[in-house]
Amino acid sequence: MLKHCVLSVDYSEKWDKIFDHLPGIIKLLGVERLSLTHVVETHNRKRLEDNDSAIAHHLEKIEKRLQTELDVQVDHVVRHGFPAAELAAAARKLNADGIIALNRNHSAGRAALFGNVVLNLTRVSSVPVVVIPADAEQAVADSPLMLATDGSDSSRNAQRAFEKMLSRIDHGFVVWIKADDDDDHDEERVQPVLKHFAETYPKVQSRRIMGDPAEKLVSFAEQEHVALLIIGKRGNTPIAELLVGSTAEAVARASHRPVLLMP
Incomplete structure (x- = not known):
């Protein structure tokens, strides 16, 4: 169904939770290709790890892991700008069928006042978006x-x-x-x-x-x-x-x- 998906990647500790859910989500959606995408937020102060070379190295490690664990094609891309807009733009440029992203914030007040990347993404994306909560339990085999x-x-x-x-x-x-x-x-x-x-x-x-x-x-x-x-x-x-x-x-x-x- 969603054969090619952009997978939003960040440096947060919670982001690793996505590995628990990807096998089930990929099988359910029929994903055959993942394009790992990290967006450098150019409006924020840069960190040492925010140079393209370091980011590419980080993405390559994730790419190798996913290629080992999942039967899908994996590639990666680095973009610069506002994350939600750049993830949506990456999906358009790559002709992706959907976007997969981790939601690390359940705060209604903060989301309403400032927004967060995932909620902004759901507003601007022209393709389906899969939102995986950071605190989600891993689905069991017979989950409906x-x-x-x-x-x-x-x-x-x-x-x-x-x-x-x-x-x-x-x-x-x-x-x-x-x-x-x-x-x-x-x-x-x-x-x-x-x-x-x-x-x-x-x-x-x-x-x-x-x-x-x-x-x-x-x-x-x-x-x-x-x-x-x-x-x-x-x-x-x-x-x-x-x-x-x-x-x-x-x-x-x-x-x-x-x-x-x-x-």
Whole structure:
């Protein structure tokens, strides 16, 4: 599905956590090539390790490790600028199908005021983004998939991705959260989706849950120990994509399970 992915690489101690999750994520997404990408933040004071030669050496070590541990092609690239924008630009230049990044910050207040690389990336990326929380538990062999949907047009790509992945993990959940301000039209819109899965995939269970969408989705994913939560990004215009506070962004920020955001 996402055969070629950009993998965001940084120097943080927590970043090594990504090695625990890559084998499962790569298999689930059908990844065949990883382009390791490190962005030197030119607006910050440079550190000794921020020269291209040192960074390339660092990436080469990771490249060798991944080539040994995973059956994928691996290459690397160094870019300079603002991380989120440069990662999105790298994906475009390399014609990548998606981006994989580690989220090291669950702080809603800090993210809202200052943003963080991963959340900014979800706003500007034109390709799917896989967000792996630094504190996520490694998925076990029988972990289910999870699709969050409201039946809208913006969730169709997420639904298609979910159905493709059911060839690898054949069981999971389709979850619709009915918010307090939803009307009957919302229920009518999502009913055909729930009916489709009930009739087509016997091992996929449908759930209707009342409450705050982001909070309930994160809680349900944690409760069911899902391997991946798939959700569609809201917004069809650049301005809409930059708005803070969407359900998808809130889920990506707070989730303790890997999240795939589909444009």
